Amino acid sequence: MQPFFSQGMRYSGLGFALLALCLLLVQYAQATTWVVDESGKGNFTSLDAIYSYKVKPGDIVYMRGTFTKVQTLQNINGTKDKPITITSYPGTRAIVDGTTATPGDWQGLVRLNICHFIILDNIIVRNSTQSGISFYYNSDTVVQNCLVHDVQIRGIGGCGDNVVLRNNTVYNGCMQNYAGKYGSWAQVVSSNSCSGKPLKNWLIEYNKVYNSWGEGIDCIQVSGCIVRHNVVYDTYSVNIYVDNADGVVIDSNYIYSKNPFYYRTTTYTWPATGILVGAETWMANPQPSFNVTIKNNLLVGTNGISNFYVGTRCAGLQNWVNNVRIYYNTIWNPNATGIGPFTWPQQRNVVSSGNEFRNNLIWTKRSGWTISNNVWVGVNTIPTNCTDTSGTRTSLAVNSTLINFASGRLPTIGSPLTDFYLGASSPARGVGVALASVQTDYNGYARASKPSVGFVEYGTQANSAGANSDGDGSSASVATGFFLAASRSVSALFLQA
Known part of the structure; x- marks a missing residue:
């Protein structure tokens, strides 16, 4: 069965907004609406009370007011063409507050269990002694436009196929490890298999x-x-992590570490790794991580891009990482005392192969890596372990004051995205190598035939600010129902990646 949600583009412009509104009105006009209100003034007092013989595919369930108990939706199914939408009552934003609630271990204050073709939209989940929003054995699930904060374990996540997590905000997650006191930690937003x-x-x-x-x-x-x-x-610990996964694309993310209060303090004190590709040992069916593409990302003040192995389960055959392609990333101001902008330790069990490191702008060569067309900033020469593997020198080393950003300023941690756009005289302009697998930059514009290195292509930056009005790269709100338009599915998107 094909998933029902669309690829999802950068949502902006009056035309997209009007289309989203029209789709929303059409959907709502054809649906039966229900109200969940803990005070008893609606059709149900909780999500637990919703029965499948009442709520049908295409229906809309409005949550109204503040809920003080765990909310569980169980065995409720929409269809591909008529998903069930759970959202806040018009003109309000529902709150699920766990101050007095008692969810089970790792369970969310809001739980979707064995549900299919469900949209959870625009609610606030806060103050959980366990997790925020969780789902188990679901398929074709969308969680969007939600705010989750002050949860002891995970903010949003669970297990299921064909899942979209879109336009949510999560902060104060994994609070059980506040100030590093717990010694171990969970994920803030993540997939996680239930059955192995x-x-x-x-x-x-x-x-x-x-x-x-x-x-x-x-x-x-x-x-x-x-x-x-x-x-x-x-x-x-880490900003974006790939573990026991394959067919992964990490594309056009803005990642940074600014506040030392959040630095990791286990065996050292330094900021989180920017992007990590790992192969940890899991209790059930551990697998390697492979076919991973990391492209068009901006990493500032982090511990760069690295990998991680642990354990030797099943003779160690699962604990390896291969076929990692790192293209067009800007890694700026990496932590001086940490692991650096790019570190890839030799794995113990399988010789790594099929890896590439190209067209990156950065401020070490490992066997199994192809390295070329990178610009190293703030060093006199290219680091010994990071010289080109092609036999031809295609990479550059330049002083940081000569990189020539369009802003005329040398960016620091917390600088707006536009401060990292290249100027006309930048030595990073037009020195990349064309890569068939990466046709666009962070802002979605085409790469030049002789591309610039880093996350944004020179010459396209004037067409886009690269961020919303907040200046941090986050998106505007996505109207509920927009993705119901008949466009490409996520399955098609994965085939293209």
């Missing part, structure tokens, strides 16, 4: 995740996972 079998087809886009004490956004035990256009900053 890999999940399929996850799309995590336009979310903001910050000020949290675990891992920011994770693709764990999943085959097919796209993480794009997210803003992730000041998380404790």
Whole structure:
């Protein structure tokens, strides 16, 4: 069965807004509406009370007011053409507050269990002694436009196939590890298998995740996972993590570490890794991580891009990472005392192969890596372990004051995205190598035939500010129902990646 949701583009412009509104009105005009109100003034007092013989495919369930108990939706199913939407009552924003609630271990204040073709939209979930929004054995699930904060474990996540997490904001996640005191940590937003079998087809886009004490956004035990256009900053361990996953694309994310309060303090004190590709040992069906593309990302003040292995389960055959392609990233002002902008330790069990590191703008060569057309900033020479593997010198080393950004300023941690756009005289302009697998930049504009290195192509930057009015790269709100338009599915998107 094909998933029902669309690819999802950068949502902006009056035309898209009008189309979204029209689709929303058409959907609502044809649907039966229900009201959930804990005070008893609606059709139901909780999501637990919804029965499938009443709520049918295409219906809309409005949540109204503040809910003080765990909300569980169980065995409720829409269809591909008529998903069931759960959203806030018009003109309000429903709140699920767990101050006095008692969810089970790792359970969410809002739970979707064995549900299919469900949209959860525009609610606030806060103050959970466990997790925020969780789902189990679901398929074709969308969680969008939600705010989750002050949860002890995970903010949003669970297990299921064909899942979209879009335009959510999560902060103060994994609070059980506040100030690093717990010694271990969960993920703030993540996939996670329930049965040990890999999940399929996850799309995590336009979310903001910050000020949290675990891992920011994770693709764990999943085959097919796209993480794009997210803003992730000041998380404790790692900002974006790929673990036991394949067919992963990490594209056009803004990642930074600014506040030392969130630095990891286990065996050292330094900021989170920007993007990490790992192969940890899981209790059930551990698998390697492979076919991972990391492109068009801006990483500022983090511990760059790295990998991680642990354990030797099943003779160690699962603990390896291969076929990682790192293209067109800007890695700026990496932590001086940490692991640096790019570190790829030799794995123990399988010789790594099929890896590429090209067209990156950065401020070490490992066997199994192809390295070319990178610009190293702030050093006199290219680091010994990072010289080109082609036999021809195609990379550059320049002083940081000579990189010539269009702003005329040398950016720092917390600078707006536009401060990282290249100027006309930048030595990083037009020195990349064309890559058939990467046709567009962070802003969605075409790469030149002789591309510039880094996350934004020179010459396109005047057409886009690269961020919303907040200046942090996060997206505007996505209207409920927009993705119901008959356009390409997420499955088609994965085939293109």
